[in-house]
Amino acid sequence: MGYIRTIALVSALFIAGSVFLTFAALAANSDTDDTMMLASGDKYEFLLIKIATPEFIEISVGDTVTWRNLQRPKFPVVLVSDDGLWNDETIYYGKIFSYTFNKPGTYKFSVENNPAMTGTIIVLEKKMLSVSDISGYDGKKAPEPVAMMDDASAGTGMMAPVREQLMIHRKEFLIVRTVTPSVLEVYAGDTVTWRNLQRPKFPVVLVSDEDLWDDETIYYGKIFSYTFDEPGTYTFSDKNNERLSGTVIVIEKKVKSVSDTTEEDITKVPEPVIMMTETTAGETRMKPVREETQQRTQEMSMTNEILMVRVATPEVIEIEAGDTVTWRNLQRPKFPVVLRSEDDLWDDQIIYYGKIFSYTFEESGTYTYSAKDNTAMSGTVIVN
Numbered sequence: 091m092g093y094i095r096t097i098a099l100v101s102a103l104f105i106a107g108s109v110f111l112t113f114a115a116l117a118a119n120s121d122t123d124d125t126m127m128l129a130s131g132d133k134y135e136f137l138l139i140k141i142a143t144p145e146f147i148e149i150s151v152g153d154t155v156t157w158r159n160l161q162r163p164k165f166p167v168v169l170v171s172d173d174g175l176w177n178d179e180t181i182y183y184g185k186i187f188s189y190t191f192n193k194p195g196t197y198k199f200s201v202e203n204n205p206a207m208t209g210t211i212i213v214l215e216k217k218m219l220s221v222s223d224i225s226g227y228d229g230k231k232a233p234e235p236v237a238m239m240d241d242a243s244a245g246t247g248m249m250a251p252v253r254e255q256l257m258i259h260r261k262e263f264l265i266v267r268t269v270t271p272s273v274l275e276v277y278a279g280d281t282v283t284w285r286n287l288q289r290p291k292f293p294v295v296l297v298s299d300e301d302l303w304d305d306e307t308i309y310y311g312k313i314f315s316y317t318f319d320e321p322g323t324y325t326f327s328d329k330n331n332e333r334l335s336g337t338v339i340v341i342e343k344k345v346k347s348v349s350d351t352t353e354e355d356i357t358k359v360p361e362p363v364i365m366m367t368e369t370t371a372g373e374t375r376m377k378p379v380r381e382e383t384q385q386r387t388q389e390m391s392m393t394n395e396i397l398m399v400r401v402a403t404p405e406v407i408e409i410e411a412g413d414t415v416t417w418r419n420l421q422r423p424k425f426p427v428v429l430r431s432e433d434d435l436w437d438d439q440i441i442y443y444g445k446i447f448s449y450t451f452e453e454s455g456t457y458t459y460s461a462k463d464n465t466a467m468s469g470t471v472i473v474n
Contacts, residue, residue, distance in 0.1 A: 134149050138159045157169055157188075169199060214309065299324070394415050398429075406471075409451060413473075429447055429461060429462075
């Protein structure tokens with residue numbers, strides 16, 4: 091008797107499984123729009139559960155995106171286009187909503203009454219420049235953004251520094267995982283370019299902290315350029331990623347020559363910051379970083395400016411009575427410096443990142459200063 095019951099139970103389970111698989115196959119074939127996203131990427135689909143998964147989808151013009159409601163407990167969601175592409179759409183549990191994007195751009199959506207369930211669709215032109223074909227941008231041939239090393243530097247592990255120097259020479263910021271270089275020094279009237287090469291491919295919203303331009307969306311492989319006409323220090327960042335930030339220092343076209351001791355003669359200083367190459371006995375080598383640093387220190391001394399990065403540079407500055415000294419905060423990560431006078435010449439001054447504080451020394455003497463909570467950031471002003 092027990093044997094017969096076992097046979098009956100196994101048969102029932104087999105029949106039930108067969109019926110379930112048959113119905114599942116029929117359902118899949120009867121509604122091709124309700125299939126899950128293919129691994130090949132032929133379909134683009136957001137799953138709405140507790141959040142929208144994935145957070146970003148990148149498609150081409152003409153592609154269709156699908157939203158599928160699978161959240162529990164089972165209740166409908168109201169899908170809202172932040173850009174007004176569709177009327178608010180109610181998606182019941184297990185159902186889908188699809189929309190075809192016909193114009194390039196970045197589009198956002200959200201679920202009504204659920205701020206955590208949001209996402210972004212990035213719509214690209216049918217043909218985009220690849221990383222290896224950026225030289226064809228706008229029909230104007232440009233060097234590959236990745237620097238090529240010469241024979242003298244090959245195999246020395248200098249690729250990153252050489253790439254940074256190339257970007258400085260071209261007055262260009264590369265936006266990848268970080269911004270390279272982080273600080274760029276140019277002359278008034280120069281044009282600076284930002285190029286977005288970060289992966290996964292999605293746009294960068296470039297923000298000027300000084301409101302020099304309206305927030306600018308740079309799509310993958312594209313560029314944005316701006317001409318700086320006024321001297322000063324300007325900072326920028328990505329609206330959605332504070333790590334992608336940098337500084338542009340704009341100086342006058344002509345400043346005092348480091349090698350000139352007279353105040354009358356004004357000459358143009360060589361391109362700032364760039365590591366120059368020197369040829370000795372037919373060999374090309376990079377100028378030592380220490381030599382470049384010494385030159386920058388001399389330039390800061392000539393302009394009576396102190397850069398506050400990890401330390402104060404220059405550490406000692408010598409001026410005449412009546413001269414004005416400026417402190418500029420460029421340290422990273424970005425946070426303010428509290429500058430105090432050890433001689434109580436001024437009240438403690440808060441200098442925010444990229445900003446300056448200036449003070450005019452009227453009487454001769456030796457004066458010291460320091461940054462509050464950072465004893466390494468200190469220096470001396472000698473007034474003759």
